[in-house]
Amino acid sequence: MYDIIKWGVDYMNNQINIKIPKKYQERIMEIYHDEDGYWVILNKGWCGYEQGCHVIHEDTQHDMLRSIREIEVCDCDACRE
Secondary structure, X not given: OOOOOOOOOOOOEEOOOOOOOHXXXXXXXXXXXXXXXXXXXXXXXXXXXXXXXXXXEEOOHHHHHHHHHOOEEOXXXXXXX
């Protein structure tokens, strides 16, 4: 999907019609939906359910929102650079 992540985006590109709580928006670079499900691309310094995982993929809106609530600070090599 993304070969190179553009770190440092200062706004969230929300391509779906779902309201994301403001406290999570700085953690997210982009959200979109395609035939494979919902995708959340995270900004530098944040990861999903696994350290170093900067892309979240879920099949449903419910699961995507649950995963967004679980975003945490990332300490991988790419984020520390």
